[in-house]
Amino acid sequence: MVRRPQKPTTPTKPLVKPPVRIGSLPTSALIAELRKLHEDAEDPDVGRMPADDELYQALLYLETHANALKNEDARRKAAITRVQLWEYLREQADAHQAKAVEHARAAKAEWADLVPVLAVRTRSAAYNKATRLRAATLSDASRGDLPVRRTPEAVLHAERQAAARASAERRAEETAVRRHALIAPVAQRLLEHRAGLDDDDDVTYWLDEIAAVLPNCMTPTQFVSLETYLKAVVRELAKAERRMAHTVGTTSEARLAYMAAAELISEG
Structure with a gap:
């Protein structure tokens, strides 16, 4: 059976469906719950666990001390919560990295300076990656606030629309x-x-x-x-x-x- 060739997607076209996201989380409260699991399991090193608001370091501790939880239900609950919290961090990363790039450019950093820290090989790749990062903070109001496709064309299109709306306001x-x-x-x-x-x-x-x-x-x-x-x-x-x-x-x-x-x- 011959398949019909797929038409190329328009670079500025928004996503048809919004991606499933973790969204806002009470991260400190979740870390506190995981700390309680380790305290109940008498983890001998729990006193060295970072504070509840130190999410990244707390997750690293929980990962390296996962075997301190002897109860299978506790291990399963803790692991699932860690998966959720890592996903939350992943979702936050693009917006914060985009802001860091914005600050670097405002401080006169060249795209060549951002090549190694964005883990790309060329200045154009650094520019394109930085542009794609901004998609995390944008939506396409002209199409019902659908998420912006992670292409430089889509991001620039959405930013031009936002600027036009702000100017009109x-x-x-x-x-x-x-x-x-x-x-x-x-x-x-x-x-x-x-x-x-x-x-x-x-x-x-x-x-x-x-x-x-x-x-x-x-x-x-x-x-x-x-x-x-x-x-x-x-x-x-x-x-x-x-x-x-x-x-x-x-x-x-x-x-x-x-x-x-x-x-x-x-x-x-």
């Missing part, structure tokens, strides 16, 4: 700050002259919302909320204006405050 925040600089004084003016505005319950409700958020309005979410409330006040006042067939407000200051808010909202 910064622009949106800058726009929100500029918009807030216009909205805040108009909202404040409405509050100062609220006694001269229509006393409709809906108008009162939205003015109360403005009064609650305006004094401490500092985050983009609060900026959006303030503009939402201002729009609601203008909407309710416009309804009242249509009902009464004349401009709302019992004072000229209140009418001017409403007109300024309506104009600002129409420009937005």
Whole structure:
């Protein structure tokens, strides 16, 4: 039976399925449990076992003293836990090594300097390996946050996407700050002259919302909320204006405050 040739995988294509990972672990607590097994087995050297938070050294001790556990169930439990903890360390290694490479490059290290320490033979291989290491910290948001394939092309593609998203978020925040600089004084003016505005319950409700958020309005979410409330006040006042067939407000200051808010909202 002739097999169909497999199509080459696109280098930037994310993994179809996320890999199975150990994820977060209470490593100190697990080492403490293994220490207890050795204490119960009267391991004569358990006093030399490294501290619970010294994961690597503790694992080395547990490996070399595995025969101190005489009970088969204890040996099996300890060995399985050690397998789990070594897998946990393996998962952490790529992200930490990638950060170390980043720091080395920031300190003006050349790719040639990283060739021997990354256990490769050429500068291009060092660059490619360092790029692949960064895949451990990335996901492809455009494809449902699937893990990034460990190829330089996929990593660079994901990093470009992340940079574009961050840039868009910064622009949106800058726009929100500029918009807030216009909205805040108009909202404040409405509050100062609220006694001269229509006393409709809906108008009162939205003015109360403005009064609650305006004094401490500092985050983009609060900026959006303030503009939402201002729009609601203008909407309710416009309804009242249509009902009464004349401009709302019992004072000229209140009418001017409403007109300024309506104009600002129409420009937005």
